[in-house]
Amino acid sequence: MNIKATRYDLIIVGGGLAGSTLGMVMAERGKSVLIVERERVFKDRIRGEGMCPWGVTEARELGILPLLFQAGAHETRWYYRYFADRLFDQRDLVDTSQHHAGWLNFSHPKMQETLLAAAQSAGAEVRRGVLVTDVTPGLEPGVHLSSGGSSELVKARLVVGADGRSSVTRARAGFEILRDTPELLVAGALFENIPVPEYAVHNVLNPSIGQFNIIFPIGGNRFRCYLIHRLRNESGCMNGEKNLHRYLDACHATGVPLQWYRDARLIGPLGNFEGAFQWAECAYHDGVVLVGDAAGASDPSWGCGLSLTLRDVRVLRDQLKATSDWHAAAETYARQRTGYFDALHRIHDMNRELLTETGAEADARRARAFPKLMEDPSRRPDFIGIGPEAPSDENARRRFFGDD
Ligand SMILES: Cc1cc2nc3c(=O)[nH]c(=O)nc-3n(C[C@H](O)[C@H](O)[C@H](O)COP(=O)(O)OP(=O)(O)OC[C@H]3O[C@@H](n4cnc5c(N)ncnc54)[C@H](O)[C@@H]3O)c2cc1C
Structure with a gap:
């Protein structure tokens, strides 16, 4: 095995939305960044292609909105909801969402190609067709790379697992994983x-x-x-x-x-x-930090994964910017992530219970909730417009289910 002498500030495993965006913003700040991506060409993996308004706000904050448009993003201002074949709600998101944005929809592979190229242009070293096979946490964490029959160990100040729902980084670095029972x-x-x-x-x-x-x-x-x-x-x-x-x-x-x-x-x-939700109990330990789906994937049914991923990148970027103690920065990020991930989890669970559970009890719950929701839409936590900051406490739950 070849051991590379270069020590990067950051090694990022995965060139998806999380890895490319973080790589780009950190390289723009003059940090030495290596992004390792196993795919030579991105293909349709059936992933998120609709980014809800609170994610658009995150994209704007991170400076990637023009890149998403360059990748062919299509803005949809309206959100139409139907009960069976009856259109019952036409929402103008630009007028009614907290940050005045609509959905932003795009081809996921095109988005990945564009953002990874932007990370490279910003100064990140990008290696494609290279697989990360192992990760060693510690004071000077390292990543084992494999490509064309040869292997190599590279070291960094911080290793970032941005390698998606089946993260190798997460598994090899010994993070504890929690999962909901899928329904x-x-x-x-x-x-x-x-x-x-x-x-x-x-x-x-x-x-x-x-x-x-x-x-x-x-x-x-x-x-x-x-x-x-x-x-x-x-x-x-x-x-x-x-x-x-x-x-x-x-x-x-x-x-x-x-x-x-x-x-x-x-x-x-x-x-x-x-x-179903699946997540690491804590998104940081021993020089290895997780972002995006690797840190915790929300239930894709509710379409918030892209937004959550960008929230992770922004929060981690801000922490890494704020101090040279990256261990402390990553710990703070992980604590904050638990807070907003848990909030989103509560909101999505409420929606799952109300909209997808079947049987007499579920029908009775809907009979109580729906008339009140129709009369007063503010009873529904606006997770599309606001994200995890939408109310999700006991009072919000009672209002949502019409139990107040
Ligand atoms: C069916 C489905 C529908 C969804 N719909 C929506 C939606 O409508 N709206 C929404 O907001 N979100 C949606 N999502 C969620 C969204 O797609 C994800 O949250 C988002 O893509 C996560 O980005 P990421 O960068 O964390 O991970 P990924 O997009 O998975 O990127 C990880 C990258 O790491 C690379 N990689 C993996 N392992 C290795 C390795 N060992 N070595 C090197 N590289 C590696 C992969 O090739 C990939 O490029 C959906 C998800 C699913 C599954």
């Missing part, structure tokens, strides 16, 4: 030619069967679509094009009008993911 399945696919307005994100709810659909226009008549349904219902898993008819049947059962998919064409993979 939902998220099936995702990319279509073109759905006859809905491209200026709105469309959310079709059918709580009585515990399902909903969400459609993000990503520009150019292309749509990232998700079906969220109960893990143990009869629709089951839907991996691969051979299951397209099952996906479409389940969408129609939710209430999506038949004509929406009549002339639509599948232009990417169809895949399934568990809808």
Whole structure:
């Protein structure tokens, strides 16, 4: 094994939204940064392509908003919600969200290519097609790289695990992982030619069967679509094009009008993911810090992962900027992360209980909550507009469920 003499300020494992953005902002501050990314070319992994307004605010703070537009981002100002096939709410997000932003939707692979190139232009060293196989925590943490049959150990002041939901960094550095028992399945696919307005994100709810659909226009008549349904219902898993008819049947059962998919064409993979939170109990120890999905992935059903990822990057950046004691900085970041991650978790759990649980008790809960929510929408914590700072305490819970 080759041991490299260079010691970086930061080695970042993973060139996704988290790794590229952090690499870029730290390189801009003159730090020596190595980003290691296993993929030579990014492909459609069925990942987040709809960034909600509070994430757009984070993107603005980090200075990546122009880069997202350069990657072809498509702004949707409106949020349409339907009960089965009845449109019941048209929300102008720019007018009504705290920071006056809409959804920002984009092709995930294009976003990754653009941000990783920007990190490189800012001065980060980027190595692609290189796999991180091991991480050694400690005073001078190191990362084992593997590429084309050779391996190498590189060292840094701080190692950052930005390697996603199945993080090797997290596993190899010995972080303790917690997981909710999954109750939902998220099936995702990319279509073109759905006859809905491209200026709105469309959310079709059918709580009585515990399902909903969400459609993000990503520009150019292309749509990232998700079906969220109960893990143990009869629709089951839907991996691969051979299951397209099952996906479409389940969408129609939710209430999506038949004509929406009549002339639509599948232009990417169809895949399934568990809808559940999983997270590291603490996002820092011994010279290794975790960001984005590696630190903790929210349930993708609720579309906040991209925003949460950018929140992590901003908070960590600000802490690393504030002091030369990076151990203390990373500890403070990890503490703050636990706070906002837990808050988002509570809010998403409330939504899961109200919108996707089935049975007599769940129906009775909805019968109490829905009339009050319709009359006073402020009862619903606005996690799309505000994010984790939306109210999530006991009082907020009582108001949401109409138990006050
Ligand atoms: C089905 C689904 C739908 C979603 N929908 C939404 C949505 O609508 N809105 C939203 O906001 N969020 C959504 N998300 C969440 C969002 O995609 C993630 O939160 C976000 O992509 C996390 O970014 P990241 O940079 O932390 O991780 P990733 O995007 O996973 O990036 C990790 C990078 O690390 C690289 N890597 C991994 N292991 C190694 C290794 N050992 N060595 C080197 N490189 C490595 C990978 O190749 C990858 O490029 C969704 C997620 C899923 C699963």
